[in-house]
Amino acid sequence: MSAGKRTDVVVYVRALYNGGTDQVMLNLVEEFLAGGRSVALAVDFDNVYSPYRSRFPEQVRYVVLGAHSPWARLTKLYHFLKQEQPKSLLCAGFFPNIFAIIARRLSGVDMRVVVTEHNTPTINRQLASPWQARRWFLLFARLFYPQADAVVAVSNGTAGDLADAIGIERVRVRCIYNPIVNGGLFEQSQQTVDDPWFTDSNVPVILGLGRLEPEKNFALLLRAFALVREEMACRLVIFGDGSEREMLEELVATLELSDCVQLRHFVPNPHAYTAKAALLAASSICEGLSNVLVEAIALGTPVVSTDCPFGPTEVLNAGEYGRLVPVGDARRLADAMLASLRQRPEPVPKSWLEQFTTKRSAERYLELLIPG
Numbered sequence: 001m002s003a004g005k006r007t008d009v010v011v012y013v014r015a016l017y018n019g020g021t022d023q024v025m026l027n028l029v030e031e032f033l034a035g036g037r038s039v040a041l042a043v044d045f046d047n048v049y050s051p052y053r054s055r056f057p058e059q060v061r062y063v064v065l066g067a068h069s070p071w072a073r074l075t076k077l078y079h080f081l082k083q084e085q086p087k088s089l090l091c092a093g094f095f096p097n098i099f100a101i102i103a104r105r106l107s108g109v110d111m112r113v114v115v116t117e118h119n120t121p122t123i124n125r126q127l128a129s130p131w132q133a134r135r136w137f138l139l140f141a142r143l144f145y146p147q148a149d150a151v152v153a154v155s156n157g158t159a160g161d162l163a164d165a166i167g168i169e170r171v172r173v174r175c176i177y178n179p180i181v182n183g184g185l186f187e188q189s190q191q192t193v194d195d196p197w198f199t200d201s202n203v204p205v206i207l208g209l210g211r212l213e214p215e216k217n218f219a220l221l222l223r224a225f226a227l228v229r230e231e232m233a234c235r236l237v238i239f240g241d242g243s244e245r246e247m248l249e250e251l252v253a254t255l256e257l258s259d260c261v262q263l264r265h266f267v268p269n270p271h272a273y274t275a276k277a278a279l280l281a282a283s284s285i286c287e288g289l290s291n292v293l294v295e296a297i298a299l300g301t302p303v304v305s306t307d308c309p310f311g312p313t314e315v316l317n318a319g320e321y322g323r324l325v326p327v328g329d330a331r332r333l334a335d336a337m338l339a340s341l342r343q344r345p346e347p348v349p350k351s352w353l354e355q356f357t358t359k360r361s362a363e364r365y366l367e368l369l370i371p372g
Contacts, residue, residue: 007061008037009369010086012077012096015043016050018241018266019211020178020291021092021118024154026052027179028090031362033059037370042080044073051268070095078103081111088112088369094137101144112149114368118178120158120309121165123215123286141166150368152176154289157310174368177314179361180294181353189275189299197235197262204234204278204341207301209270209292212242212263214285217306219244219251220330221283226255227334232341234278236261239270275299279340285327287311294356297321297348304336315356321348 009032016022025041032039040061045068047053056062065080067073077099081089088111091100097115104113121137145151145166152174153159159173197205206225210216218238225236236257238248245263252261267273270292274280280296282305289311296303297315303322305312316322322345323336354360 005038007040007084007086008032008088009366010040010042010081010084010089012042012089012091012100014093014096015045015047016052017047018051022050022052023291024118024178024180025090025092026056027182027358028362028365029056029060031179031358032366033057035362035366037366040084040086042077044068044076051266070099074099074102078106081109082107085109086111088114090114090116090365090369092116092118094141097148098140098144101147105147112369112371114150114152114365115145115148116152116154117158117162118154118288120286120288121162123161123309138165146172150174152365152368154178155311155314157314158288161310174364176361176364177356178289178291178294179358180291180356181298182358185271185295185298188269189271191269191272193272193276195273197237198273198276204232205276206234206236206337206341207273207277207280208236208238208240208283209274209280210240210282210284212238212240212244212248214244216240216242217283217285217328218248220306220328220333221281222248222251222255222257222261223330224281224283224333224337225261226257227330228337228341229257229260231338234260234341237264237273237277238262239264239267239273241266271295271299274301277301279304279337281333281337282306282312283333284308284312290315293322294353298353298356300347302340302345304333304340306333317352321345321352 011025029039042063044065046064065076067076081103089100091097100113146168153162156175159175163170163173208221274296280301280303286308293303293315306327307324308327325332325336
């Protein structure tokens, strides 16, 4: 930091991975820069394998704190803030949120802290194993979240759930939809896909995107797809990585779907596949918002989703812009997929997509980070 010049916004996350939260934070960084703000991106450690690692702009100061243990994360963030003296700090993730609030208090730096919650607190806590840290979410969130200058959730449903979970008034939790729609999304969607499954227009491809974890419930999608295949020739491709890969591969074999289902690994540009798919299907148990649904409707790809807490119904306007089905119901999911494949719905109006643009989202965040 040059003498007398304070960084406008420091974005602090655990590290860059390949998830939706990383995409959100980098989209915000790009918009902050476009608006003339100075930005630093601080991470606890450098994940060189992240596809986003090489994406952030050169104008962004990339700060690796070199911290792995909880104590090191807190103390190194404290020293960084004490030296940096930023005007504001934007965090994503439970522990970054907590550490940021504590470090701000210890450092005495006059800056605003905005914490963001991208998950459904009560449901994620229920899904956690007894030894996972998020089991302790409510205790620490109740103690520290109210000390932030602003608490942001990525959907209205998540905001209400968070407020109830930590015992604060709903008006104290702001809802700002994720920054998803921009020129980069459409540019990436137009890239060529050298893949016979996606270039064979005679056989429609259903697409699934996300981490292979219990909350995404891809096992339900496989069972629903098996029912669809009984009535229509089609294929299913799921892009993602996670702890359930082996289980899902076994389920594909058990359902005898090996000739028409592929479980592929994460790809840096899924948008090119989304734009060329006949349908995107989401089978989650819970979603803070669901970036993949926003991306799909922006690209004109029909969607079907479980009506899980809390994001899909908000993204799809209670079913107006995509079919919603009960959570866990393979038959209803299959019927919705068949209906969407047989009759393609109308495109989503641009006016509806405006609330998910990176420009609008960044404007709303800056109102909290640097008011006035």
